[in-house]
Amino acid sequence: MQTDANAPQILCCLCGRSIQANPANMCLDCIQGQVDVTQDIKTDAIIVNCRGCERWLTPPKYWGPAALESKELLTLCLKRIKGLEKLKVMDAVFLWTEPHSKTLKVKLTVQKEIFTNVMVQQNTVVHFTITNQMCDHCTKLSTGQEQWQAVVQARQKAAHKRTFLYLEQLILAAGMHSKCTKVSEQPDGLDFFYDNKSAASHMVDFLGSKVPIRFTKAEQLVSADLSSNVANIKHAFAVEICPICREDLVVLPKAYYTSMGGFGPLALCVKIGTHIVLMEPHTIKVSQIPGNLYWKQPFGSYGSSRSLHQLYILDIECEWNSPSNGKYKMADVQVCKVNEIGKGKIYCGKTHLGNHLQPGDYAMGYLLEELVANESLVDKYKNLQLPDVVLVRKFYPTQVQRRNKRKWKIQHIAKDTSGLRDNTLAKREAELQEFLDDLERDPELRADVNLFLDDDAKSAITEATNNEEDVPKVSRSELLRPGQTKAAATTTLEEDEDDEEWEEDEEEDDEMEQ
Numbered sequence: 001m002q003t004d005a006n007a008p009q010i011l012c013c014l015c016g017r018s019i020q021a022n023p024a025n026m027c028l029d030c031i032q033g034q035v036d037v038t039q040d041i042k043t044d045a046i047i048v049n050c051r052g053c054e055r056w057l058t059p060p061k062y063w064g065p066a067a068l069e070s071k072e073l074l075t076l077c078l079k080r081i082k083g084l085e086k087l088k089v090m091d092a093v094f095l096w097t098e099p100h101s102k103t104l105k106v107k108l109t110v111q112k113e114i115f116t117n118v119m120v121q122q123n124t125v126v127h128f129t130i131t132n133q134m135c136d137h138c139t140k141l142s143t144g145q146e147q148w149q150a151v152v153q154a155r156q157k158a159a160h161k162r163t164f165l166y167l168e169q170l171i172l173a174a175g176m177h178s179k180c181t182k183v184s185e186q187p188d189g190l191d192f193f194y195d196n197k198s199a200a201s202h203m204v205d206f207l208g209s210k211v212p213i214r215f216t217k218a219e220q221l222v223s224a225d226l227s228s229n230v231a232n233i234k235h236a237f238a239v240e241i242c243p244i245c246r247e248d249l250v251v252l253p254k255a256y257y258t259s260m261g262g263f264g265p266l267a268l269c270v271k272i273g274t275h276i277v278l279m280e281p282h283t284i285k286v287s288q289i290p291g292n293l294y295w296k297q298p299f300g301s302y303g304s305s306r307s308l309h310q311l312y313i314l315d316i317e318c319e320w321n322s323p324s325n326g327k328y329k330m331a332d333v334q335v336c337k338v339n340e341i342g343k344g345k346i347y348c349g350k351t352h353l354g355n356h357l358q359p360g361d362y363a364m365g366y367l368l369e370e371l372v373a374n375e376s377l378v379d380k381y382k383n384l385q386l387p388d389v390v391l392v393r394k395f396y397p398t399q400v401q402r403r404n405k406r407k408w409k410i411q412h413i414a415k416d417t418s419g420l421r422d423n424t425l426a427k428r429e430a431e432l433q434e435f436l437d438d439l440e441r442d443p444e445l446r447a448d449v450n451l452f453l454d455d456d457a458k459s460a461i462t463e464a465t466n467n468e469e470d471v472p473k474v475s476r477s478e479l480l481r482p483g484q485t486k487a488a489a490t491t492t493l494e495e496d497e498d499d500e501e502w503e504e505d506e507e508e509d510d511e512m513e514q
Contacts, residue, residue, distance in 0.1 A: 040083040052138035104128040148193035150200035155189035156241040212242040212291030249303035329354035365391040
């Protein structure tokens, strides 16, 4: 109750206490006893829960997850209470009940203005009775019906599935997998199943924001009730992902070569996003093709990463005035195959890895004379001379041996792999290890990926090699604890102590190897 210092003193009409004059002519205690602002609140309500998936019903038909005594469940309970329209809710909290009583109690603190400048605040308890009802998904599951209403079929015509491994991590980081009823792995892609069309459409938009895609939509009528004008329709989104991947070698079609001002035509793909980022390996010029422009005249790879050779650097020389572009610098290089050192053919050429390679290092690259590719792409250019070798990246021989020493891991989406053969599953495991190597080598690639501490990492020590090198590693500051997100990750004293232990363990492992 608001008071005025200049208001006259009167006696309460009920108890006779001396108070300042107010429109009710009563003291606060008497107002509390005479007025009940909670009388319009329904103190009994029903809330519906599904036993199968532990989700709660938000009428009319939305089912959402919520833990007991969570803010999500409290929000749902407040929406179910009738009579709060003219009241101001000051506080709401759960009261303890027996876990198996099938009841919830919510204590409300509400406030209402009964007279001018006279506010009354009171408490009340609302009882919720939990009733069980199967949701649509669990009903279909129990009766053996198909559990989806829409499906997103993502496909890529590539020799490997490292693009899908990267997309899987982006989906996990964004939480886009939470609305999937099932994820099925196919030989050429992934199928995402949903309860409704809007969630599937949201996934298509998400994929389009990460990689160049094109898609088509299809519908199938399952059943229809003409009397009530209700139909059961299944929706399918066929998504095709750009077949060009990181580290692929491409030969641009004539139309792109002309529109890009003579860029290329031989180029190396260095990044895939909403744009395809290409680089001329012999000039370090960089250009990009927007995803929507690529699909107007799509083209494939001239050589994929499956055609890379392991090469040995015999000699590399950078001139003082060699062109550079960021972390890249042009250099003249002489290489040979690893199994032909001192006796095989020597390949000469230019490379953009002048800042990363030294004589005696190893690199992965394309030998164009041994590349099995579509020569019709090159025949369209007159007098085009292809280089003997195109280096892609530095290679660390001991990185493969140190795989079992990784103290970090990535999460995966639960997928149905029943349709894959055993040899395909073994191939997927090998591609996963290659993808982890890529994350370890490239800080830019793992910037959007959540890496987690692996408490169960093996402590096995690999055998030392004669040419021990500085293998790329993931720093402790980039790792998250299980259940933690990058947005919530903060630096604490405990983490600093973990950093010191992490570095000490790494130093001990290196000493034991040597």
